[in-house]
Amino acid sequence: MENTILEMQFAIDTFYFLMMGALVMWMAAGFSMLEAGMVRSKNTAEILTKNIGLFAIACTMYMVYGYELMYGGGVMLDGISGAGDKYSSAADFFFQVVFVATAMSIVSGAVAERMKLFAFFAFAIVFTGIIYPMEGAWTWNGEAVFGLFVLGDLGFSDFAGSGIVHMAGAAAALAGVMVLGARKGKYNKDGTSNAIPGANMPLATLGTFILWMGWFGFNGGSVLAMASKESANAVAMVFLNTNAAAAGGVIAALILVKLLWGKADLTMALNGALAGLVAITAGPDTPTALEATLIGAVGGVLVVFSISMLDKVFKIDDPVGAISVHGVVGLWGLLAVPLTNSGVSFSGQLIGAATIFVWVFGTSLVLWLVLKAIMGIRVSEEEEADGVDITECGLEAYPEFTK
Amino acid sequence: MKMVTAIIKPFKLDDVREALSEIGVSGITATEVKGFGRQKGHTELYRGAEYTVDFLPKVKLEIAVSADQVDGVVEAITKTAKSDDDGKIGDGKIFVSSLEQVVRIRTGETGSVAL
Numbered sequence: 001m002e003n004t005i006l007e008m009q010f011a012i013d014t015f016y017f018l019m020m021g022a023l024v025m026w027m028a029a030g031f032s033m034l035e036a037g038m039v040r041s042k043n044t045a046e047i048l049t050k051n052i053g054l055f056a057i058a059c060t061m062y063m064v065y066g067y068e069l070m071y072g073g074g075v076m077l078d079g080i081s082g083a084g085d086k087y088s089s090a091a092d093f094f095f096q097v098v099f100v101a102t103a104m105s106i107v108s109g110a111v112a113e114r115m116k117l118f119a120f121f122a123f124a125i126v127f128t129g130i131i132y133p134m135e136g137a138w139t140w141n142g143e144a145v146f147g148l149f150v151l152g153d154l155g156f157s158d159f160a161g162s163g164i165v166h167m168a169g170a171a172a173a174l175a176g177v178m179v180l181g182a183r184k185g186k187y188n189k190d191g192t193s194n195a196i197p198g199a200n201m202p203l204a205t206l207g208t209f210i211l212w213m214g215w216f217g218f219n220g221g222s223v224l225a226m227a228s229k230e231s232a233n234a235v236a237m238v239f240l241n242t243n244a245a246a247a248g249g250v251i252a253a254l255i256l257v258k259l260l261w262g263k264a265d266l267t268m269a270l271n272g273a274l275a276g277l278v279a280i281t282a283g284p285d286t287p288t289a290l291e292a293t294l295i296g297a298v299g300g301v302l303v304v305f306s307i308s309m310l311d312k313v314f315k316i317d318d319p320v321g322a323i324s325v326h327g328v329v330g331l332w333g334l335l336a337v338p339l340t341n342s343g344v345s346f347s348g349q350l351i352g353a354a355t356i357f358v359w360v361f362g363t364s365l366v367l368w369l370v371l372k373a374i375m376g377i378r379v380s381e382e383e384e385a386d387g388v389d390i391t392e393c394g395l396e397a398y399p400e401f402t403k
Numbered sequence: 404m405k406m407v408t409a410i411i412k413p414f415k416l417d418d419v420r421e422a423l424s425e426i427g428v429s430g431i432t433a434t435e436v437k438g439f440g441r442q443k444g445h446t447e448l449y450r451g452a453e454y455t456v457d458f459l460p461k462v463k464l465e466i467a468v469s470a471d472q473v474d475g476v477v478e479a480i481t482k483t484a485k486s487d488d489d490g491k492i493g494d495g496k497i498f499v500s501s502l503e504q505v506v507r508i509r510t511g512e513t514g515s516v517a518l
Contacts, residue, residue, distance in 0.1 A: 193452045196454075197449045260451070261448045267449070304451075321450070
């Protein structure tokens, strides 16, 4: 009898894991639609190619070596059998691999409209095979950072990856944008910034809603169990808080842009939703619903100021706001955890954030520079003006709209 | 014969078409155009950065009429295309030019019978 119950638990936890992983996989669709909506129509097909390409590369590279590096699952997964203690180990790989793809998706939006497609893919191979798995091993797998210190012992905690996934993706994106430079026409000679409006707001909105939905898998799945009263309650609380934080982010961003600029900029409301989600990801299990809403709302405020400052003060041209949404707010998410979770310390969070950022930013910067030297990472000025759809993919996203 | 070319605000199109039909105008060509006059363009904010809209959307109407209809047509357009009672900058303009020849393609008729 007891054995039957244990088998039921195993089956339910595995099933839950797989379903949540499938939800996170769907976030790739969300990023694709968000980015397709936020770029100009002449660069749509290329950003979509980047998104589906990077997803496949992430899945393959994590299978080949990433999972071994992060959790010791064996090269080509040869350490994985169908079995596991609490759930199938194959389900664990499946859930982990979609997170790698999410981190990589963050990069594609920031470097949109001007990067060579295959330089991006080359970066994706190393990022998903080595850079991300290394910091993943230090954090979620509790390994010592280069044998020096263990982040968990210092009071570091990142529940579903505000830092490990989101800030890491943003750090790689920031390094890429710094090496790549701004889009042509983005900045005037006197340094003032021009707006380059995205082509398709319905797609950007759809993408945001898809991400919002996928995030229930991202955070909810990170409870890692469902088949007990305790874990079911935890999952429900995580769902509730994830949703509340996204709502808080939207409301805060909308009110702020209305006050700042007089109009309700939809793109900022969308970024506000994602900011709320990123903010709660590091600790969706401990806040109350109101606290979660406020953590999301702070994320929504931060993202508006951050996007504006990166654009105007630092001249970082990020067409979709990825560095602000995932990086700046990712850091806020980490720092918000000790507010509601006494087992986590501010210093631990800061050291963890610094470790992730220095590692990912540093290695990414070197990698981008190497790629620039070997193959070039930026399309020519003429190709950029014509749009990378034609020059990189040989087709247009909307051939009959533009003719 | 005269050619009346009017640039109006897009949202006034239905009112103008109705008024012209009432005074017996039998044909209008409407084109969506962009341009600016004294109104100039305006600036908008996108994600906090400014962008300028130099050319505003307008509708261009082309109406070929006989000489005795011109005054009525110009009056009808002026009255209906005006925003509010006093009008606003950006309401548009009307150009009247002489029209040398008109041919109805179906029958080959020419001159004012072809209007």
